[in-house]
Amino acid sequence: MYIDFHCHLADEQYREQEIQEIIDTCQKENIIICSMSTDLNDFKKNLEYTKYNNVLIGFGIHPYEAHKINKNYEKIEETLKKYKDKISFLGEVGLDFYKMEETKKEQIEIFEYFVNLSCEYDLPLSIHTRGAEREVSEILTKYQKQKKIKAIFHCFTSTDKIIVNTILENDWYFEFGGVITFKKSNELRNILKYIYEAKGKILCETDSPYITPEPYRGQKNYPYYVKIVYDFIANFLNDRSFIKQLPIEIYERY
DSSP states (O other): OEEEEEEOTTOTTSOHHHHHHHHHHHHHTTEEEEEOOSSHHHHHHHHHHTTSTTEEEEOOOOGGGHHHHTTOHHHHHHHHHHHGGGEEEEEEEEEETTTOGGGHHHHHHHHHHHHHHHHHHTOOEEEEEESOHHHHHHHHHHHHTTSOOOEEETTOOOOOHHHHHHHHHTTOEEEEOGGGGSTTOHHHHHHHHHHHHTTOEEEEOOOTTSSOOTTSTTSOOOGGGHHHHHHHHHHHHTOTTOOOOOSSOOOTTO
């Protein structure tokens, strides 16, 4: 069994028929799809896919969308309460000060809100962080004092040992996608090895339809390409069982 811990079935790059083909292919290849939401409209689409037994979904507001919420948290929690039995993650959430520094205040507010929901509903966070690793770590550490948080650093690409060690110390998850397969990602692969040797928690993802792994880089990405990422890491580490802990319960039907 393979698990793509982060992708976007609801992304507009996928046609409806294409989504059905993706789900069917993943069922045949024994792949579980974890489809994240970037806003409420995304979430409505993702809800439709929960009828398939190999699709798990996330509920979140992407940092690019944070400024559009205008503190309308009532709608967010109302949705979460209504559909909590269908939600496996809070994601995609986080901070991005690389592209959206002008909305820094709104991003921090809504990210803290979701971290608090994570504590309340005991749901793992699928976190986007770019140019804001220190701020994300500080917020998580603050809430970790109240309750242990299951935090997944989606599409991990940081080579900052301070950030890496903070994640290791707090028992959070590192999630690697297509970037780890790129020819120029030697420094990131060294970090992967460091995490592995430190017994860090490693997961695989595609972030499809984005960040396609080699040898399909530059083309549209698909959840079933998670096998490429998994096999690449397994060969690099010489360990096919490098995923030793999961941030969610995998139900008996799998």
